[in-house]
Amino acid sequence: MDDLLQEFISExxxxxxxxxxxxVAWETDPDDRxxxxxIFRFFHTVKGSCGFLNxxxxxxxxxxxxxxxxxxxxxxxxxxxxxxxxxxxxxDRIGELAEAVASGAxxxxxxxxxxxxxxxxxxxxxxxxxxxxxxxxxRREGQASPLRTIRLPLTLIDQLMNGVSxxxxxRNELSRKLRDRSDPDLDSAFERLSTCVADMRDAISKTxxxxxxxxxxxxxxxxxxxxxxxGKVIDLELEGGDVEMDREMVEMVVDPLxxxxxxxIDHGIETxxxxxxxxxxxxxxxxxxxxxxxxxxxxxxxxxxxxIDTSRLVAKAISAGTLTxxxxxxxxxxxxxxxIFRAGLSxxxxxxxxxxxxxxxxxxxxxxxxxxxxxxxxNMPGQGLAITLRVPLTLTIIxxxxxxxxxxxFAIPRAAIxxxxxxxxxxxxxxxxxxACIASIRGVRHSMxxxxxxxxxxxxxxxxxxxxxxxxxxxxxxxxxxxTAVENHEELVIRPAxxxxxxxxxxAGMTLPDNGQPMLLLDAGGLSNAARLPxxxxxxxxxxxxxxxATAADVQTVGALRFIEISGEERLLKLSLIxxxxxxxxxxxxxxxxxxxxxxxxxxxxVANAHHRFDETSITSLRLRDGEIEAYYPVAxxxxxxxxxxxxxxxxxxxxxxxxxxxxxxxxxxxxPFAxxxxxxTEAIEEKGGGRCVLADxxxxxxxxxxxxxxxxxxxxxxxxxxxxxAMRADDIVLTTRADTDVVAVPKGQPVVHLRxxxxxxxxxxxxxxxxxxxxLMAAIAAARQGRAA
Amino acid sequence: MNELYLFARVAGTPIAVRSxxxxxxxxxxxISPVPGMPAHIAxxxxxxxxxxTMIDIGAxxxxxxxxxxxxxLAIVADISGHSYGLIVESVSDICTVSxxxxxxxxxxxxxxxxxxxxxxxNEGMPYLLVSLAGFIEPRQLMAAA
Numbered sequence: 001m002d003d004l005l006q007e008f009i010s011e012x013x014x015x016x017x018x019x020x021x022x023x024v025a026w027e028t029d030p031d032d033r034x035x036x037x038x039i040f041r042f043f044h045t046v047k048g049s050c051g052f053l054n055x056x057x058x059x060x061x062x063x064x065x066x067x068x069x070x071x072x073x074x075x076x077x078x079x080x081x082x083x084x085x086x087x088x089x090x091x092d093r094i095g096e097l098a099e100a101v102a103s104g105a106x107x108x109x110x111x112x113x114x115x116x117x118x119x120x121x122x123x124x125x126x127x128x129x130x131x132x133x134x135x136x137x138x139r140r141e142g143q144a145s146p147l148r149t150i151r152l153p154l155t156l157i158d159q160l161m162n163g164v165s166x167x168x169x170x171r172n173e174l175s176r177k178l179r180d181r182s183d184p185d186l187d188s189a190f191e192r193l194s195t196c197v198a199d200m201r202d203a204i205s206k207t208x209x210x211x212x213x214x215x216x217x218x219x220x221x222x223x224x225x226x227x228x229x230x231g232k233v234i235d236l237e238l239e240g241g242d243v244e245m246d247r248e249m250v251e252m253v254v255d256p257l258x259x260x261x262x263x264x265i266d267h268g269i270e271t272x273x274x275x276x277x278x279x280x281x282x283x284x285x286x287x288x289x290x291x292x293x294x295x296x297x298x299x300x301x302x303x304x305x306x307x308i309d310t311s312r313l314v315a316k317a318i319s320a321g322t323l324t325x326x327x328x329x330x331x332x333x334x335x336x337x338x339x340i341f342r343a344g345l346s347x348x349x350x351x352x353x354x355x356x357x358x359x360x361x362x363x364x365x366x367x368x369x370x371x372x373x374x375x376x377x378x379n380m381p382g383q384g385l386a387i388t389l390r391v392p393l394t395l396t397i398i399x400x401x402x403x404x405x406x407x408x409x410f411a412i413p414r415a416a417i418x419x420x421x422x423x424x425x426x427x428x429x430x431x432x433x434x435x436a437c438i439a440s441i442r443g444v445r446h447s448m449x450x451x452x453x454x455x456x457x458x459x460x461x462x463x464x465x466x467x468x469x470x471x472x473x474x475x476x477x478x479x480x481x482x483x484t485a486v487e488n489h490e491e492l493v494i495r496p497a498x499x500x501x502x503x504x505x506x507x508a509g510m511t512l513p514d515n516g517q518p519m520l521l522l523d524a525g526g527l528s529n530a531a532r533l534p535x536x537x538x539x540x541x542x543x544x545x546x547x548x549x550a551t552a553a554d555v556q557t558v559g560a561l562r563f564i565e566i567s568g569e570e571r572l573l574k575l576s577l578i579x580x581x582x583x584x585x586x587x588x589x590x591x592x593x594x595x596x597x598x599x600x601x602x603x604x605x606x607v608a609n610a611h612h613r614f615d616e617t618s619i620t621s622l623r624l625r626d627g628e629i630e631a632y633y634p635v636a637x638x639x640x641x642x643x644x645x646x647x648x649x650x651x652x653x654x655x656x657x658x659x660x661x662x663x664x665x666x667x668x669x670x671x672x673p674f675a676x677x678x679x680x681x682t683e684a685i686e687e688k689g690g691g692r693c694v695l696a697d698x699x700x701x702x703x704x705x706x707x708x709x710x711x712x713x714x715x716x717x718x719x720x721x722x723x724x725x726x727a728m729r730a731d732d733i734v735l736t737t738r739a740d741t742d743v744v745a746v747p748k749g750q751p752v753v754h755l756r757x758x759x760x761x762x763x764x765x766x767x768x769x770x771x772x773x774x775x776x777l778m779a780a781i782a783a784a785r786q787g788r789a790a
Numbered sequence: 791m792n793e794l795y796l797f798a799r800v801a802g803t804p805i806a807v808r809s810x811x812x813x814x815x816x817x818x819x820x821i822s823p824v825p826g827m828p829a830h831i832a833x834x835x836x837x838x839x840x841x842x843t844m845i846d847i848g849a850x851x852x853x854x855x856x857x858x859x860x861x862x863l864a865i866v867a868d869i870s871g872h873s874y875g876l877i878v879e880s881v882s883d884i885c886t887v888s889x890x891x892x893x894x895x896x897x898x899x900x901x902x903x904x905x906x907x908x909x910x911x912n913e914g915m916p917y918l919l920v921s922l923a924g925f926i927e928p929r930q931l932m933a934a935a
Contacts, residue, residue, distance in 0.1 A: 507824075
């Protein structure tokens with residue numbers, strides 16, 4: 001019985017969620033039979049099940065609603081707003097009751113008769129006016145075809161997830177052990193196992209994904225209700241509901257998103273009257289879109305309301321004493337808009353029931369940042385406001401830096417790091433006064449702490465310079481932190497730490513890297529609290545500082561190409577290095593001697609990254625040139641040309657990445673041009689100068705069909721037959737298969753490579769090369785050419 | 791009556807733990823220390839892909855860290871969704887007891903007061919019945935601090 005009840009409750013709750021959208025859409029278009037039927041079916045099912053399960057209150061409510069809907073179906077009455085509201089109220093009550101039953105709490109003791117009555121009252125004909133639709137829900141694209149699904153407890157999925165993680169660890173250990181012995185059979189079997197494990201991990205992570213639809217499910221209803229309460233007409237558009245994100249992430253984003261939408265309707269979109277005066281259509285437009293960009297989900301909330309009145313914000317901030325008028329005068333528009341994120345500031349004149357519940361944009365930002373997200377505003381005064389939320393795809397994987405301090409490893413979210421430098425850097429000066437340590441970086445003063453001091457670790461003696469990183473916590477006040485070194489940056493799988501550890505206040509979670517040594521994730525805000533750093537910004541000083549930084553940044557930006565690597569990362573590359581972007585057929589790529597090359601315009605050019613095999617037929621490639629060397633850089637997709645700081649916001653000097661730059665709120669890796677060109681083999685450059693090979697025996701089938709393609713593939717131009725007029729270029733190489741080639745026909749000094757068809761070592765005198773000995777042939781051509789060049 | 795108890799020794803005291811609270815008993819492997827923690831939080835230890843928060847009960851009771859050289863045993867338990875390893879000196883037995891749980895008698899050491907729930911007897915010897923969750927819950931920690 002309990003199972004049945006449980007099943008009924010969860011089914012009811014799920015259907016309710018899905019129906020909220022339907023009901024609002026149905027109100028807009030009361031003739032929509034499909035929707036009406038869907039809603040009717042819901043009540044009918046509830047009525048049927050609860051009679052069986054003995055839930056009289058459910059039964060009474062659903063029965064009343066079913067009656068009304070059946071009247072509408074039969075055309076006895078129309079679906080006016082009052083009726084819809086009454087139906088919605090009944091649905092809400094059913095939801096509440098289901099919640100109560102599920103949690104085993106006492107059923108909310110309210111009078112259901114009132115609801116039933118309002119349903120029946122709404123039945124009276126005089127309320128039958130059809131009001132303008134308060135909210136339009138744009139039909140979402142691509143109704144998903146029904147998939148066969150089963151319901152699983154979350155714990156089971158977590159268990160699976162853990163099992164797969166165990167497998168990965170076991171695999172890693174096995175791989176370490178296999179490295180010592182080289183057995184190709186074993187290796188290939190192991191390779192297969194690895195692929196399976198990786199596939200499995202992907203599949204399991206997908207079970208945790210949920211469509212953004214779920215996030216949007218409650219929005220139409222809310223927009224409708226708010227619009228009615230406030231007398232505003234709102235045209236709602238939802239897009240991208242089929243984007244998927246982590247289940248937990250959805251939960252975390254619901255609140256900030258709801259709040260933003262409330263704000264937008266309450267404070268952003270004007271009343272129809274005001275809108276008419278402002279020359280806008282009466283219905284306000286609210287648009288929510290979700291899309292995936294790299295490993296982030298971007299959610300945009302755009303309205304065409306009045307935007308944020310920055311002058312009011314500034315005035316409020318000044319009167320609240322958090323800003324001096326001096327500082328305000330120096331602020332850019334964007335900075336003024338960002339004031340809305342300061343605690344206790346709002347442009348609303350009065351606290352309203354809608355959005356004024358003491359929760360401001362500061363809380364929204366804190367919530368978004370806590371899950372590793374970024375929130376940005378694009379304010380168009382009088383025209384509207386666009387708010388962009390960027391949140392990681394999953395809660396559990398974040399890009400992080402591994403640092404060492406006091407002989408231990410720690411991780412810190414990359415988003416919290418503004419800058420990294422060595423304490424030997426000349427732009428940095430350290431001073432201490434009365435025990436307080438102050439780091440001045442390019443004239444900006446930060447509180448300075450050593451991580452070891454905060455955590456109570458010993459500071460071991462160190463040969464090299466220490467690393468100082470500028471850390472910005474979610475409270476927004478950057479501070480400098482000294483650590484032994486920054487080791488690496490990688491994607492970390494973060495899991496929550498146990499309460500006793502979280503109680504310390506300086507950790508945000510923990511992670512288990514491949515080496516099996518648990519590592520703690522530091523919480524930037526917690527560190528600054530633990531070190532009791534002053535939490536008040538001296539506004540004018542900070543402002544000056546920001547000005548300096550801002551202007552400096554303005555001067556030092558360079559154009560960069562934003563693109564997606566074939567391996568999926570979004571990266572930046574300095575634009576000046578890129579000659580052009582080309583689509584090249586995949587068949588033109590090849591590998592030789594372990595190095596990738598691409599054949600373009602009859603020449604072989606090196607491939608700057610290791611990719612040379614592709615699934616697609618046509619590959620987008622960047623053609624790079626450093627003045628001398630040319631190379632191709634295959635990418636998955638080119639996104640845009642953007643401005644990036646000349647010096648990346650965060651300097652790293654490992655591998656092909658020279659740092660991280662923040663562009664449009666996203667942290668992007670910057671490809672290191674130095675490392676890029678340094679890695680291009682120089683032999684390839686010689687090869688590109690491939691000159692002509694003259695095949696003396698133009699009629700020879702072997703020369704035509706076998707030798708010529710081989711030479712072309714190696715990057716040589718092929719000419720058949722000795723030029724009649726004997727006009728030979730100095731770098732032409734003559735190839736001949738006949739030992740008796742009329743040497744006279746070849747100009748004196750012209751290099752000749754003789755080929756023979758007999759296998760086996762040639763005699764001492766005979767310099768000819770066995771014609772299927774490719775290596776020797778190529779070497780001979782190269783030698784002949786070099787001899788020529790020398 | 792049919793409840794199974796694990797009998798162990800911690801800080802020189804024989805204790806009993808209800809087996810329903812226990813997931814496993816493992817040998818303590820490498821412990822990564824966690825700076826800034828009270829002495830009884832020994833650190834983190836990986837058990838396959840799980841990360842255990844290691845609790846040194848000896849340090850909690852007597853303020854003396856249990857030496858880890860001898861690779862002591864740890865009781866693995868899942869307490870409100872997190873995995874813990876509770877370090878004990880030795881484990882002697884798992885069995886049912888005939889007498890069931892008996893009320894506490896005599897003057898209990900103040901250090902044990904917050905944790906001891908009852909007495910169980912095994913082969914004529916009394917053991918303090920403790921709840922593993924009691925060692926973790928913040929209320930208890932505060933009382934001990």
